[in-house]
């Protein structure tokens with residue numbers, strides 16, 4: 077691409093394992109929906125740390141809570157009670173259909189906790205059932221077990237053999253779940269909208285059918301809301317929009333506005349861990365939980381989900397307008413502030429670079445698709461700016 081590497085980028089090249097193809101941009105500062113690079117250039121951020129920076133960059137509610145907590149108590153062991161984790165747990169339970177919470181440090185870990193819990197349930201209540209049925213094109217994280225849960229060859233092939241106990245079936249196909257299930261099945265694990273796997277929406281009736289069937293079989297339904305939860309789709313949790321409730325739900329990404337956190341939530345009937353069966357050194361860390369509590373409280377008290385719905389619709393109609401303008405845009409889909417735009421050919425990377433040149437960060441979802449996931453506090457004016465830049469980028473020599 078002939079891009080000159082900066083000092084920091086050269087050092088990275090020397091010292092890092094290259095697990096990600098980086099965009100040649102070193103970010104040094106962020107405020108709201110904007111970030112700045114090392115040369116002081118400003119960018120509108122429609123990636124938001126992969127749907128993590130819910131309240132935007134350095135929101136005062138979050139920085140205030142973190143600063144106060146780091147000056148009060150940074151860490152202690154989970155053998156002791158600490159207040160921020162209890163406050164966050166209470167808020168999560170009060171505002172969801174779940175009853176109990178376990179905190180970890182990431183999405184993959186939250187899902188590991190969910191699967192361990194489901195296996196524990198299988199052992200104690202379902203004759204030793206341990207298998208989990210998951211969907212193709214799902215994404216559940218990067219630990220070995222979650223790679224097995226993630227139904228994508230590109231994530232599985234480099235790491236074979238994978239841990240046993242996972243069956244990947246076609247998404248949006250209840251019959252495929254029924255066919256894959258055996259006496260050994262303890263849970264079905266799904267995303268409500270598949271995020272990393274393509275922003276794929278559930279078909280009408282799929283989720284309610286899965287829920288009803290799981291109930292009949294006494295199989296747990298785990299909803300991975302790591303990307304869709306915490307107002308990303310325009311309701312505090314996405315399950316609210318689909319008329320179902322999970323037995324176990326996982327959260328991470330947007331929960332603490334950028335401070336690492338994971339949460340595994342369960343209904344009382346599925347909360348079957350006994351002391352010692354699961355744990356984490358850092359999980360429930362006071363600083364992370366203070367950030368989570370501040371984020372969630374702000375989202376609830378300021379009706380941020382309503383903003384997501386409104387601004388999300390505005391973004392969607394802007395993207396639809398571009399689809400009518402450019403014949404090589406084949407699809408616009410998503411919900412809330414999680415949207416995708418698909419092209420008839422593999423131009424996503426050049427569109428990403430053309431947007432970058434003009435001061436907009438967007439995510440290459442697939443070789444032929446982009447993903448938009450700005451902070452949840454974004455306004456229509458910023459959406460207009462992003463749409464303008466995207467239009468210019470699409471008008472250039474990308475297609």
Ligand SMILES: *Cc1c(COP(=O)(O)O)cnc(C)c1O
Nearest residue numbers: 182183184215216217271302303
């Ligand atoms: C990002 C993501 C994960 C993994 O989260 P990490 O924090 O990267 O481990 C799991 N599930 C879904 C749906 C995700 O979007």
